[in-house]
Every structure is written in C-alpha cells, then in structure tokens.
Amino acid sequence: MNFRAFLGMATALSLVTGAAQALELTDGKVKIGVLTDLSGTYSDLSGRGSVEAARMAVEDFGGQIGGMPIEVVSADHQNKADISSSIARKWYDAEQVDAIFDLVTSSVGLAVQEVGRESKKIVVNNAAGSTALTGKNCSPYGVHYTYDTYALAVGTGSAVVQQGGDSWFFVTADYAFGHDLENTTSTVVKQAGGEVKGAVRHPFPNSDFSSFLLQAQASGAKVIGLANAGSDTINAIKQAREFGIVQGGQSLAGLLLFISDIHSLGLDTAQGLLLTTGFYWDRTDESREWAQRFAQRMGGTMPTMAHAGVYSSVMHYLKAIEAAGTDNSDKVMEQMRATPINDFFAENGVIREDGRMVHDMYLAQVKTPEESQGPWDYYNILRTIPGEEAYRPLSEECPLVKKAS
C-alpha cells in the first residue's frame, strides 16, 4: 500500500469515528412510535393523520440523523389504557422505540406516561387533554404538547361567560378527560362570576344524547357545556338542534372541538360555536403551506391541531437528538426543554419542567355558511390567548416542580 492510499484511509477512518463520537445512538437508528386510535371514535382527529404527520416530519428532517436512519412505527391502542401500556412496553423494551407520540384519550396518555417513566423513555402527548399529565402524574420524560383541558376551559369558558353565558350545565363524558374538563371549566366559570347548575355524566362512547340534553334543558342553565370529544360531541350538537335547545334560548359550548368535528357537523349546524384550538391551518403562510402538503397526502383532509402537534413535536425531538448528539432520554429531554420551539405550530413555545409545552392558543368562532369561502374555511380567529394565560401556572401538584423550588 502506498503512502497516499494509507493517508486517505486514515482520514476516512477518522471521519467515521468522528461522526460516531458526535452522535451516539444506542441501536444505530432512531425509532419513533405513533400510538393512536386507528379505528375508533377519535381516529379522524388523530389516527392515520398523526402517523402521516410523523412521517412528514421525518422526511422533512431528511430521513436520517448523522447517517443513521429514522423509522416510524404505529399501532392502534383502541382507546384502551391496558392495550396501550402493553404496546408501549413492548415497543420500549423489545423493539427499540425511542419515543412515543400522539396518545389520544387521556386514560391512554396517563397509562403510557407511566410506562415511559419506568422505562426512562420519552412520551409526547399530543391529543390527550388531561392536566393530570403535567400535574400529579407529571414525569421527567413526559411532554404535553398540543393543548390541555385547562387551556380549553380558560379559552372557551371565560369567553362564553364574558358574552353573558353565566349559568352552566355540563354534559360530561364519564372518564378521566371529561371529569377533568368539567372541573377546570367549572372553576373558570365560577372565577369569572358565573354559576354551575349541575352536570350529567354519560357513558363513553355514546350515541343518543336526547335524555341528557333534556336534563340540561330542564336545568334552565344559559349554557350547556359539552365536556366530551369526537363523535360524542358531534352527536350531542346535532341532537341539541333537533330538540330545539338552541332555539329555546340556551347556547352550546363545545369545550373540545377539532376541525374534523366541524367538517362532519357542517357549517349549517356548527355556525357560531366558540372553541379554543392550538392550531388553525389558515392562520399564517407557514401553517397554510404545511397544511396543504398534509392535505395532499390525506386525500384533501385538513390537519387538526393534534396532527400539527405531532409534526411539530417529532421535528423538535429529532432536532434535540441532533443537537445533543445522543438519543439518551435524559439528555434529549434537557435539550428539548432548553430550546424554544419556533415553527408553523408554535411561536416561542417552551417546555416547562412539569412537561407542559407552553404556546399561544386561539379562540375561534365557527363561520356561517355565507362567510365560508369553501371546504375547510371554517374559523374566524377572535383572539390569540398568550401561552402564559392559556396554560395553568406551574403547580407544586407536580413533584418535579417541588424539587426544583
């Protein structure tokens, strides 16, 4: 071997080892798991769209980190906590999944957050809403990214009270998320000087709401707060129209509405509803550009805030691995907390020590059919709710916060 060739080889070798030193991946790749509802009530607002959003983020990132591939896997948790935690355990322990995203349904989100804590692996909740994720169940490896019930309550609850809706009756889905949403909204309503006349808990999922709506009607409350989601909310709103509740002078407040719900309801039925969202596709040039690309891959369906949150959080996670030079969960979490998030989804978003990603939320009103320019042109953004106002202040309910202070 001549000297020149030897020199070339040595340089190449040092480059390879140099790259390996710059990036330490435990198994030679980054594997992202999207655990979501692929077949049930919530599969339109998260589901396949969330998987697609994660794939888009990986492709936009370049498909690899330092020469090592990034993979996306997905599974259907059927909105059941036991199924989700066994999939999460298998993914983390046997299949080298590094982080899990989406996790629609609060009971699922809470269960997987516990698995992540035990396995010391990152869990990013995008579509689950319960504030317990950053409260008493907070985890050093958990991020709550897109929205939570507190932000919904602050946004929609206080706006409705300000408009004169000062007495409330809740129709609540009977599980963690519904209870949480009802409680936080009750607090907000009372703080704003309103009154809560009662609540009824319905089984989840449920299709006939007439009975619950009649109880709400009989309560005489000015506002019927729907503390549920997905097709439950859609059916409740449809049937409220049918029973003349809106014509009778009571108004509805959908506390969690995704754009997919509005699309299904149609503007005739949904017009005028107030809602709080973490993302609307037609807000800025960047959000429009991303949403159009998403819609092309999803047969024309525009993204919900859950989909946008998955993309943004996967991107933030990959950037953190690159910057930290490792996929070690502690170091990646440190990096994710240290870097503000600036993209089409969030402006100066920050992940707090309790795992809450604080970003601006938007109070929107559903357009009338006359105002709408075409399909998916659904919202008028009435107000930007600054992140500090939208999200609950750091609370010592989360043990991580207590330690820090």
Place this chain on the structure above:
Amino acid sequence: MAELLGFPPQVLFGQLLLGLINGAFYAILSLGLALIFGLLNIINFAHGAQYMMGAFFAYLLLNILGIGYWPALILAPLLVGVTGIIIERLFLSRLYKLDHLYGLLLTFGLALILEGVFRHLYGVSGLPYAQPAALQGGQNLGFMYLPNYRAWVVVASVAVCLGTWLLIEKTKLGAYLRAATENPTLVQAFGINVPVMITLTYGFGVALAGFAGVLAAPIYSVNPLMGSNLIIIVFAVVVIGGMGSIMGAVLTGFGLGIIEGLTKVFYPEASSTVIFVIMAIVLLIKPAGLFGKAH
C-alpha cells in the same frame, strides 16, 4: 310543583317518551334478529353492520343519485336485503348443519370487514344526513319539545313491527314459515321450497336492520361504527325477550328502551349497563327469556 321520586313530572314524561323512541330502534333490530334466529338458527352478528349499511345506502343514494329520504326508506332496505341474500347463498347456507357458533363467527367476521371497509372509505366522524323537509320542526307537548322526526320514528317502527307480526302470525306464508321452523323436512315434503324461504327470511331480516339504519341516519351522524355500539344491546334485548320470539323481541325492545331512558335520569353512569343487569337477572329466573319457550 309536585315531584315524582325527586324529579319534576315533565322530566319523567320526557324521559319515558325518549326511552320509547330508542326502544323503537331496539324493537326493529331485535325483531330482525329474532326472525333470523327462529328460522335459520343463525345468530346474526352482522346485524349492526347491516343497520349501518342501511344508513350509508341512504346517504349514498342521496349524494350520488340525488334520491331523497322517502324513496330511500324503501330502496336502502331493499339493497341491504339483496346483500343479505347474497351472503346467505354464498356463506351461511353452508353452515346450517354445524353448531350455532360457526354462524356467529362468520357473521361477526363479516361485520368487522364491512365496518372496516366503510371506515376506510369514510372515516369515523360521521357524515351529515338532513331530516326530510316534511318532518322538520317539532311539537311543544308542554312537558317537552318533541321533534316531529322522532315521533315519526316511533310510528314507523310500530307499523313495521306490527306488519311483520301480522305477516308471520296471520298469513299463509307466515304459517309456512312457522311450520318450517318446527320441522323443515316435513314442510319440504309438502312441496314447499324451504331453502328459498330461508334465503328470503334472511334477506327480510337484514332489510329490517337496513330500515332501522335509514330511520337513524337523520338523528345520528351516518357513521361506520354506529352499528357496533348498538348491536350488543340489541342482542341483550333478544336474549331477554327469548331467542326466536317475534312478539317478545318487539315488546322487550320498547320496554328496555324505557327502562334505559329512566336510568339516564336516576343514575346516568349506569345507563350503558342497566340492560345487561336485567339480562343477567332474567336469565337466572327464566333462562329461556321472558317470552321464550323452553325446549
């Protein structure tokens, strides 16, 4: 104002009426199931999916061919019936000699496939289907506001249930059917084509499911999962009424609708389980069901 059991009477009356409306759906669906079980000895687990198909056919007829609610009320059940006849000829007819379990597994598999196909094509949020213009609005009954459409649901389902009952109990065709249920070989010996009768019965049974689906379309969103939420309850209704008993299925359907409605007032959290509690009690006391004949 006087109160009954701690609730104002108008709340109770309203809930009774609503229970009756939900009971109407249970009645039509359990009627079809009881009919099919009576003659075919098949536990038709695809019934919920066929109910969903009825709603989807109504939606597709409207949005592709521009055919409105009233014609769809006839056409969509016919279409569901035709698919039922194809299913019976292709698959079910091969299972009659085997245990009940095989028919149950086959129809359960079919239900999953049908739901999966519609979910893939249309998503789960549901599609809008407007009420027919003639039935919009409602009546103020003093104790509640009754949407005209819901009143129509009760009228239509009572008429269909009564018609089916008359057909089976009072006509010659019905007599053949009942005879074939008891002893198919003997009936065949009299020159009656029992296999065709079985095929048509299955078609009619699932057409009833399709009819319920069209009735449901304007109330609930047209949704691939609408049947799977309902089918388990309807099975419980059939078991309580007595497998194979036509009148039992209808009366139990309405009765349980009312009980469920009242549960939604007194203890709403239990409204999804109350029917199963009743089922357990009935099975303990009268294992053949309220209207069933012990074999």
